[in-house]
Structures are given as structure tokens and as C-alpha cells.
Amino acid sequence: MTHVLVSGGTGFVGRFIVEHLMASGYDVVVGGRTPPASAFFSKPVAFAPLALDPDIDQSASFRGVDHFVHAAFQHVAGRYRGGEGDDPEGFRRSNLDGSVRLFRTAREHGVKRCVFLSSRAVYGDQPRGAELFEDTPCHPESLYGALKLEAENALAALATDAFKAVSLRVTGVYGAAGTGAAHKWQPLFDDYLSGREIAPRAGTEVHGDDVAAAVRLVLESPSDRLQGSLFNVSDILVDNRAILAMVQDITGSKHRLPAPATLTAFNTMNTEKIWTLGWQSGGLERLKSTVASLLA
Structure with missing residues (x-):
């Protein structure tokens, strides 16, 4: 059985990754500062201490691990952009220096693949309406985006034939x-x-x-199909009017919807690369069913 260590596994996105990998037959270990509550996941899952601290030797947590998925990020509660609060140096030390230390430790202990959850924020300021490809020049506007980009570059520099390194640039989840x-x-x-x-x-x-699912595909795809080390992960462009129109239909609310947003000015992410690996996103139907379940 393949052993996967997932940092930040109890976070909003990390929880989806842990559940999906367990359902796909992986032996998952959740890495974090404290063990998850007993009923947090759908079934019991192993735990390993793991922190975003560049000064700590965390070798023990990587013993016997085949793959490492790094989804942890330290920030002010509820904020990513601006998540540094009044401590930008601490934010950098944890999320960049701490991440790079984990990448190095993973490589030193024979981890075969390392997947880093990066962000759409790395692209930053772009021409209105321009489509974003993985080779689009990046101009991050926030410290969050800048550190995600620096971590991508640091991971790519550590890659070898034995240590495959991939960053997924993920949009809003x-x-x-x-x-x-x-x-x-x-x-x-x-x-x-x-x-x-x-x-x-x-x-x-x-x-x-x-x-x-994108994380799993990157772990499972043959190395020669992972062209480059970057993949965009995005699905649907939507405004809050469209989302609330679903809410209106389900609840029967008579309140006025917001005005439509200007979608043509938005920078969408091209996802052709991840689709070539067999990825399929849920699209509008998944959005509709999710809104219904959230209201229920």
C-alpha cells in the first residue's frame, strides 16, 4: 500500500485530499500540530507531528512515506491574502522557510513525489480578460502570492529523477x-x-x-506525462448573482439579487495540462448540487 503524508490535512482543502486518497486506497498520514478529533474524518487516520518551523528536524514524520502532499499554510484566521496580519516576517518564515525545510526533509528521506498546493494568487496583476497559462509571467500583488511563487521555485529546484516535484496552482475552493x-x-x-x-x-x-482528484492524478501519472512541474486547477467562472440565483430557486426567497459582475474582464485559468492527465471537474452541475446540499 502507498503511504502518503498530507500536511494541513485538517484544513478546509486538506480534508478533501485526505478523504479522497483514503477512498482511493492510499494509506494516509495526517501531518499537523495536533491530532484530529476522533470523528473528524470518515474513518480513523494516522497522525504525525508536523510544523511549519524551519528550525525543527522532523525526519521521524517522513520515515516510510512514499509521497508528500503539502497543503499546510499558516495565516490569520479566515484570511490568505493579508494573512500575515502584523507579522510579515513570521509569515514568511513559516510559510516559505518552513515549507522548504519540509521539502528538503522529504527528499532526504526518499519520498518519491512531492505535491505542493500553490495558488492562483501567484499570477497577480494581468491584462484584463487574459487567459492564464502555467507559463504566463507572474506578478503577485500580495505577500501570500509572492511566497507561494517562491515556494514553487524552491521545490522545483530540489527536483530530481527520484524526487518528482509538482505544484498545483489552485483557484478558489x-x-x-x-x-x-x-x-x-x-x-x-x-x-x-x-x-x-x-x-x-x-x-x-x-x-x-x-x-x-488532481492531487491523486499527479501522484499516479507516469513521470513522462508530468510535463513541467506546474498545473492549473480551476473549474468554473461564476459571480455571486449566479450563486444566489440558485439559493433563490431553492429557498423561494423574494429578495433582490445583486447586479451581474463583468465576467469578460476576469482572468480565467487554462486547465488543459491537468485535463491531459484524465482530470474531470464537476462544472455547473456540481456547483448546483453543492449549493443545494449547503442549504440543506
């Missing part, structure tokens, strides 16, 4: 949150159902399980 947590659209739903005015906003989204 949606789906059900873990036990006791609110999903990302809960404030939006609450505002609409309370009749509050909502400003138009658009974004690209992908379901958490579709992200997990």
Missing part, C-alpha cells in the same frame, strides 16, 4: 466544511436571505474533491 465549521459562502447566503445589499463579485471556483 468550495464545498462543505468540516464538522462544526461554516462553509465559505455562509456569510453570502446569510446576507442575501436577510435582504442585505450585496455588491457584484466574480471569481473562479473548483470543488474541494476535484482538487483532491
Whole structure:
């Protein structure tokens, strides 16, 4: 059985990755600061101490591990961009230096593949409406995006024939949150159902399980099919009017929907590379079914 260590496995995206890999037959170890609660996952899962600290030797957590998926990120609660708060140096030390130390430790202990969850934020400022490819020049506008890009580059520099390194540039992720947590659209739903005015906003989204499927494909695909070390992971461009129109249909609410956002100005991510590995995203139908389940 293949052993996969997932850092940040109890996070919003990490939880999808852990569940998907377990369902696909992998032996998963969750790495983090504290063990998950007993009922956090659908079945018991092993735990290994793991921290974003460049000064700690965490070799013990990598013994017997075949693959490492790095989904951990330290930030102010509820914020990624701007997640440094008033401590940008600490933010850099944890999320860049701490990540690179984990990458090096993984390579030193014979890990075969390392998958880093990067972000759409690496692209930063781009011409209006331009499509984003993996080789599009990056101009990150936030410290979050800049550190994700630096971590990508550091991981790529460590790659060898024996240590395959891949970064997935993931867009906004949606789906059900873990036990006791609110999903990302809960404030939006609450505002609409309370009749509050909502400003138009658009974004690209992908379901958490579709992200997990991309991770699995990168772990399973032959090395010669992993052209380059970068893959965009995105699904659907949608504005909050379209999302709330689904809410309106399901609930029968009579509140006014926000105005449509200007979708033509948005920079969508080209996902042809990840599709060549056999990836399939849920599209509009998955979005509709998820909104219905979140409301239920």
C-alpha cells in the first residue's frame, strides 16, 4: 500500500485530499500540530507531528512515506491574502522557510513525489480578460502570492529523477466544511436571505474533491506525462448573482439579487495540462448540487 503524508490535512482543502486518497486506497498520514478529533474524518487516520518551523528536524514524520502532499499554510484566521496580519516576517518564515525545510526533509528521506498546493494568487496583476497559462509571467500583488511563487521555485529546484516535484496552482475552493465549521459562502447566503445589499463579485471556483482528484492524478501519472512541474486547477467562472440565483430557486426567497459582475474582464485559468492527465471537474452541475446540499 502507498503511504502518503498530507500536511494541513485538517484544513478546509486538506480534508478533501485526505478523504479522497483514503477512498482511493492510499494509506494516509495526517501531518499537523495536533491530532484530529476522533470523528473528524470518515474513518480513523494516522497522525504525525508536523510544523511549519524551519528550525525543527522532523525526519521521524517522513520515515516510510512514499509521497508528500503539502497543503499546510499558516495565516490569520479566515484570511490568505493579508494573512500575515502584523507579522510579515513570521509569515514568511513559516510559510516559505518552513515549507522548504519540509521539502528538503522529504527528499532526504526518499519520498518519491512531492505535491505542493500553490495558488492562483501567484499570477497577480494581468491584462484584463487574459487567459492564464502555467507559463504566463507572474506578478503577485500580495505577500501570500509572492511566497507561494517562491515556494514553487524552491521545490522545483530540489527536483530530481527520484524526487518528482509538482505544484498545483489552485483557484478558489468550495464545498462543505468540516464538522462544526461554516462553509465559505455562509456569510453570502446569510446576507442575501436577510435582504442585505450585496455588491457584484466574480471569481473562479473548483470543488474541494476535484482538487483532491488532481492531487491523486499527479501522484499516479507516469513521470513522462508530468510535463513541467506546474498545473492549473480551476473549474468554473461564476459571480455571486449566479450563486444566489440558485439559493433563490431553492429557498423561494423574494429578495433582490445583486447586479451581474463583468465576467469578460476576469482572468480565467487554462486547465488543459491537468485535463491531459484524465482530470474531470464537476462544472455547473456540481456547483448546483453543492449549493443545494449547503442549504440543506
